[in-house]
Amino acid sequence: MATTISGLTPQQVEHYRRRLKRLIARLRPEVRHLEAEAWRGSEEPVEGAEMPGIDTDPPSQEEEEYLARVLWQNEREILAQAEEALLRIPAGTFGVCVHCGNPVGKERLDMMPYTPYCVDCARKAEAGQLD
Ligand SMILES: [Zn+2]
Incomplete structure (x- = not known):
């Protein structure tokens, strides 16, 4: 069976592609909704968001x-990472760490098909140590 640099078969890549598509379809409206929620009453206006009544309970709204x-x-x-991961499929680099070029690994992709990093690079990125 043909495998890619990521160690994934085309069938596995197709499986992740579907999961990413579903994830993106779900996250897009959610992110838009949250964005409107997040800046309802503050000084940073959100395009298209309605100004709420200022008489709502201040602490709870905050x-x-x-x-x-x-x-x-x-x-x-996650949405941005999922969209980028989807672009790496036609490029043939899906499942390959964008930092070190090692395979991300199937177990990790099963949990986070959108991740750009292998587990080692993800740890470094989180600690701000990725060069
Ligand atoms: Zn890596």
Whole structure:
């Protein structure tokens, strides 16, 4: 069976491609929604977002916005990574770490088909030590 540099068969890549497509389809509207939630009452206006009544309970709205921002940042990041991962499929580099060029590994891709890094590089990236 033909394999790629990532060690994945074309069938496996196709499986991840479908998962990425589904993930992107789900995240896109969610990220838009969270973005509108996250900056409802603050000084940073969001295009297309409606100004809420200012008479809502301030602390709880602040909390909601904070939570929405955390989720928005996370999901936006995953969405961007998923879109990039999808582009690596036709390029033939899906499943290959964008930093070191080693295979990402099937187990890791099963959990995070959108990840650009192998486990070692992901640790370094998180610690801000990726050069
Ligand atoms: Zn790596």
